[in-house]
Amino acid sequence: MDDQKENMIKKAMVVVAHPDDAEWGCSGSVARLCREGVEVVYVLCTDGSKGTEDRSIDGYKLSEIRKNEQIKAGEILGLKDVIFLNHPDGYLEATLDLRRDISREIRRWKPDLLITTNPKRDLMTSNYLGHPDHFAAGEAALSAVFPAARDHLTFPELISEGYDTHKVKEVWVMMFGENANYWYPISKEDVEKSVKSLHSHVSQVKNPDEASKWMKNRRSELGETIGADYAEGFRRYKLS
Ligand SMILES: [Zn+2]
Numbered sequence: 001m002d003d004q005k006e007n008m009i010k011k012a013m014v015v016v017a018h019p020d021d022a023e024w025g026c027s028g029s030v031a032r033l034c035r036e037g038v039e040v041v042y043v044l045c046t047d048g049s050k051g052t053e054d055r056s057i058d059g060y061k062l063s064e065i066r067k068n069e070q071i072k073a074g075e076i077l078g079l080k081d082v083i084f085l086n087h088p089d090g091y092l093e094a095t096l097d098l099r100r101d102i103s104r105e106i107r108r109w110k111p112d113l114l115i116t117t118n119p120k121r122d123l124m125t126s127n128y129l130g131h132p133d134h135f136a137a138g139e140a141a142l143s144a145v146f147p148a149a150r151d152h153l154t155f156p157e158l159i160s161e162g163y164d165t166h167k168v169k170e171v172w173v174m175m176f177g178e179n180a181n182y183w184y185p186i187s188k189e190d191v192e193k194s195v196k197s198l199h200s201h202v203s204q205v206k207n208p209d210e211a212s213k214w215m216k217n218r219r220s221e222l223g224e225t226i227g228a229d230y231a232e233g234f235r236r237y238k239l240s
Pocket residue numbers: 017018020021131134
């Protein structure tokens with residue numbers, strides 16, 4: 001069954017905290033969506049100004065480097081646009097301001113599908129502590145989908161700005177562990193593209209060979225769940 005066609009997904013939006021989050025989490029799926037003609041945009045919540053151990057680079061310079069890396073990754077994947085909301089990296093919280101900013105982008109781009117990060121720290125099924133910004137981005141994105149982007153009386157200033165309400169049809173929350181309930185099959189070509197897009201994040205990916213291996217192996221393992229060569233895992237929510 002072709003779920004994508006079944007649900008008429010023509011536009012998708014990926015909401016994450018940092019440059020490189022989407023490449024690690026869902027870039028194979030993004031590569032497939034773009035390949036199949038879906039218009040995909042990224043919304044980056046932070047300015048990416050903290051992720052370095054290099055003390056010779058300040059936050060402004062780092063932010064500029066990371067934004068350029070994200071734009072390059074987007075070009076490889078075939079994104080329609082990359083939007084930076086520029087909240088300070090490392091301090092992201094699921095505030096009403098962030099929810100409004102994401103709601104504005106949802107109303108502007110009108111995605112059928114929104115992909116975001118897990119809003120909950122999961123210490124039971126993962127060996128990864130998780131980054132607080134990722135949880136905040138996920139929580140704010142889900143709250144923007146429902147109900148903020150949908151309701152005209154929520155953030156009415158957005159209507160004054162010209163952004164009318166929009167109903168997202170479905171949400172995929174990125175999952176690496178056993179909490180996935182949806183595995184989106186991707187091709188070898190999609191995996192290659194996703195690895196290449198990850199490699200654009202030169203300031204973040206210190207060992208590209210190791211990263212490539214992890215990306216391919218994990219997607220191959222997830223693919224086995226559904227008898228596909230490769231897949232990425234999500235919690236999927238249909239809203240209509
Ligand atoms: Zn991150």
